[in-house]
Amino acid sequence: MKGKGIGEVSVKYFTFAEPPEELVLTSGQKLGPITLAYEAYGELNQKKDNAILILHALSGDAHAAGFHKDDRKPGWWDMMIGPGKAFDTDKYFVICSNILGGCKGSTGPSSINPQTDKPYGLDFPIITIADMVNAQKKLIDSFRIKKLLSVVGGSMGGMQVLQWFKSYSNNICSAIPIATALKHSPQQIAFDEVGRQAVMADPDWQKGDYYGRAKPERGLAVARMMGHITYMSDASMEKKFSRRMKNKNYSYTFKTDFEVEGYLQYKGDSFVKRFDPNSYLYITKAMDYFDLSGEKLVTEGDESETRFMVIGFKSDWLYPIYQSREIVNQLKYRRVGVTYCEIPSTYGHDAFLLEVREQTHLIKHFLSSVYKDKKNEK
C-alpha cells in the first residue's frame, strides 16, 4: 500500500494489420486493421520476463493507473498499480489493454469503417472474448514478450484471463481471475439483455446508426442504473444510502425522494457522457457468449504449468462465489495449480475495485512467488 503513485501517463495505440490486414473472428467474419489503446507502467527488463497484462471490465479502459495530463482523476486501478503496490512498477512492467469492441481508443462500433469511411455502427461484427484476447496477443507480441508473468482482471477482465489460459497457456506463467465466471448464468444473461433492450428501445438508437446525431442516452442511462444495482450488494446499499432522503419529507411527486435514486441517476447520466451505446451492446454480447465451462477450460491431457490464483467476494451476487469455485474445481480436476481466496467483503461485485488492502496482500505475495520460481527455473 506504500509508495508514491506513477504520476503522469498517456494512452498509446497499437495498430496491426494481418495480411490481408484482417483478423479472422470467432464468427468467421474478418476485421481489420485493428487498433488497441493501451497504457504501460514500469520498465520491461532485458529478459522480458517481468510483464503483467491487466484486463478491464465492461466499462473500463486502458487508463488503469496514474494521471492523464490536466486530469485529476486517477486510473481505475490506481490503488493497485504503482511503486510498492500490488502490481509493483519498481519490479514489473504492467500493460493495460483496452478491449476490441470498446470505445476508448480501440477499434469498435464507433470507429471508422475503412470500407465506407463512416462509423461501423451495426456493421461492426459481433466479437467474442476470444477475439479480444487474440488482438491482445498481437499487442504482447509487438513487445517481443514470449511469456507474461501474469494476466489479471476482474469481472469481464477475468473472462479474458480465463481465455488467455485457454488460448495461450504456454505464454503465461500465471493467471489471476477475479470475481468472474466460466460462463454467464441465465440471470447474468438476463441482466445484460435488459440493458441491451433499454438501449435499443431508445428511439435515438436508430438501429445503431446514430453517430453525428443524438445518442440513445436515456436508454443507456437506464441500462447503467440497473447495472449499478447489480454491482453493489444489498448490505452495501443499506450502508451507503439506507432510506435517507434528499429532503425532510416525501415530495409526493415523481421527483427524486431518496438519495439512492439521485445516486443512480447521476451514475446513469455520467456514464452516457463517456460510453458508446453500441459498444455496450457488443461487449455485453461478448460476455453472454463466453463459455469455458466444464471441460472447455482445460483440454484433457494438457499439462499446464500456469499457476492460478482465483479471487471471489462473498457478497458478490452478480458473479456469485459458486462461480469462482467452479473455476477452481475445473482447474483442480485437470491438475492445474490453483489457490482460491474468498474475501469476506460486503461491497458486492464492485469489491474487485474497492478491496485494495486484501487484494494487495494476496496478489503481491502470489506474484513474488511466481516471479521467484520463474527465476530459479533458469
Place this chain on the structure above:
Amino acid sequence: MKGKGIGEVSVKYFTFAEPPEELVLTSGQKLGPITLAYEAYGELNQKKDNAILILHALSGDAHAAGFHKDDRKPGWWDMMIGPGKAFDTDKYFVICSNILGGCKGSTGPSSINPQTDKPYGLDFPIITIADMVNAQKKLIDSFRIKKLLSVVGGSMGGMQVLQWFKSYSNNICSAIPIATALKHSPQQIAFDEVGRQAVMADPDWQKGDYYGRAKPERGLAVARMMGHITYMSDASMEKKFSRRMKNKNYSYTFKTDFEVEGYLQYKGDSFVKRFDPNSYLYITKAMDYFDLSGEKLVTEGDESETRFMVIGFKSDWLYPIYQSREIVNQLKYRRVGVTYCEIPSTYGHDAFLLEVREQTHLIKHFLSSVYKDKKNEK
C-alpha cells in the same frame, strides 16, 4: 388441494363518495369519488364472521380465482382459493380487492378526472399503501363486516396486510403477510426507480399524458423485464433456462440467442398489453414510501389480539427472509401472537404464487385455528 374450482366469476365495482365525495389522502390531497373493483367467492354467513380479504401484488388485480366468461385463464391465486383449498370457499367468504391507483377497474391515473372529463394522468395524486387500505376499509364496511377473519397478501399485498394491522387492528382477527417487508430497502427502491426511469425515458410517455395515443410500451416492457429477473432466483432461472438457445448456434447478431432472452421479451410485451404505465409509476412509488419499520408497526401500550402468520421464502432475494424476520421481531417485541414459517423454496419471490402445497397446508390450519377460537369466544 382437493375440491373443484369455483367456476365462473365476474368483477364487481364498489364506488364510494365521502361528503363532499372525497377521501383525504396521506399526502393531504383529496380524491373522489373512488371506485374499487373486487371479486367475492363463497358466502358471507349471517354473523358476518367468515370473511377473508385477499390483497394483491404490484401487477395483480381483483380476479384472484375462478374464470371470467369466455376466458380460459384462471385468477392469479386460483390454486389457493376454492372449495377445499387453502382459502376454502365452502367455509369462508373471500373478497379480493383491486388497489386504488391501479388500472383494473379501480380509480387510478387512467380513470376519468371528473374535473376535466379527461384521464387524470399525472394529475392523479400520489397514493400510499395506507390510502389503498383506507379505500378497502370502505369496501369492507359496505358489507357490514365488523371484523375480518383474516387479511392476506404477498409482496405489496403483504404491505397492505401490515397496514391493515396498523390502521385497523380491531377490525381483523388475523393477518398473513407473505414475502414482504416493513419497508423497502435502498436496493428495492433502486429497482423501482430504474423501472420508473425506463417508463419516463420513453418519449411516448409524454409526462403521463399519453391516453388516446401511443403508450410508452417499450419503456414499460424494459421495466417489466428487469422486474421478472428480480421475481425469480438464480437457481430457478438456471433450472428453467440454463444456457439453452433458441437455435443450435450463436446468431452473431443482436437477435435472441438464449431462451431466457425470449422469455423476458415475451413477458415484457405481454405486460404492456394489460397494464397502464402510469399505474406502474404510482404503485411502485407507494411501495417505496411504505415504512412501518421499528416502532411504527405496533404502537407501544396497544394490546392487539390479532394473530399473525408471517411467511417468507429462502430463495427470495427481492424480499429477503431477513425482512420477514424483522416483521416477526417487531410483532414479538410488542407481544403480538405470531407464527413464522420459512419455506425452503427455490422459486425466489414468485414462490408466493407458486408454492401452493406448502402454503395451503400452513394457511388452512392457521385459518381453522383462528376461526375455531373466534367461535369459542362467543
